[in-house]
Amino acid sequence: AQSVTQPDIHITVSEGASLELRCNYSYGATPYLFWYVQSPGQGLQLLLKYFSGDTLVQGIKGFEAEFKRSQSSFNLRKPSVHWSDAAEYFCAVGPGYPGGSYIPTFGRGTSLIVHP
Amino acid sequence: EAGVVQSPRYKIIEKKQPVAFWCNPISGHNTLYWYRQNLGQGPELLIRYENEEAVDDSQLPKDRFSAERLKGVDSTLKIQPAELGDSAVYLCASSLGRRDRGYNEQFFGPGTRLTVL
Numbered sequence: 642a643q644s645v646t647q648p649d650i651h652i653t654v655s656e657g658a659s660l661e662l663r664c665n666y667s668y669g670a671t672p673y674l675f676w677y678v679q680s681p682g683q684g685l686q687l688l689l690k691y692f693s694g695d696t697l698v699q700g701i702k703g704f705e706a707e708f709k710r711s712q713s714s715f716n717l718r719k720p721s722v723h724w725s726d727a728a729e730y731f732c733a734v735g736p737g738y739p740g741g742s743y744i745p746t747f748g749r750g751t752s753l754i755v756h757p
Numbered sequence: 758e759a760g761v762v763q764s765p766r767y768k769i770i771e772k773k774q775p776v777a778f779w780c781n782p783i784s785g786h787n788t789l790y791w792y793r794q795n796l797g798q799g800p801e802l803l804i805r806y807e808n809e810e811a812v813d814d815s816q817l818p819k820d821r822f823s824a825e826r827l828k829g830v831d832s833t834l835k836i837q838p839a840e841l842g843d844s845a846v847y848l849c850a851s852s853l854g855r856r857d858r859g860y861n862e863q864f865f866g867p868g869t870r871l872t873v874l
Contacts, residue, residue: 684848684866685865747798747801750797
């Protein structure tokens with residue numbers, strides 16, 4: 642069965658500092674990997690996704706993530722955090738299949754706190 | 758273009774009472790999902806519709822939960838009777854479900870926060 646581990650429940654950074662959120666997955670085949678952001682009172686918004694090819698993927702809002710198969714990781718990074726980045730971040734893994742919509746398995750999330 | 762609309766945004770009920778949530782997906786999206794998000798957890802799929810057909814409802818607690826999407830557009834999720842453990846955020850999402858694409862992004866609504874007292 643597929644699973645996702647986000648080892649950090651909370652991360653606190655200062656505005657302008659760099660950020661890395663960790664994600665480890667377990668999946669039997671080549672995974673589809675995703676990062677979502679959820680602001681308070683909002684639904685989830687897709688930041689970026691990895692299916693194949695270049696292991697460094699760029700997303701919206703200046704985020705990027707790197708797929709490392711040997712480490713079963715898909716960590717999210719941002720070089721300079723803004724106060725508006727404070728939110729809950731979810732890593733997800735799931736199969737995709739031709740003509741269908743994937744059903745992801747989500748991690749428990751990491752809450753990002755940004756200090757001014 | 759409007760996103761996924763859910764109502765109500767918040768609901769507080771006593772245990773054993775019924776409750777219903779409504780979702781209107783993005784226009785043209787034929788696939789609709791209901792998720793439950795417990796506090797401090799990621800969303801978990803309850804049921805997925807393709808048009809009006811429920812194609813994946815294995816995680817729906819069928820003794821008390823029911824869902825419908827009669828005309829393949831909007832959908833209602835019902836709990837009857839509600840239990841204390843049903844307190845959670847119920848998220849609706851939709852996607853195009855185009856069969857010529859390997860991946861169809863899900864777009865999420867803001868959710869309904871249910872509190873059962």
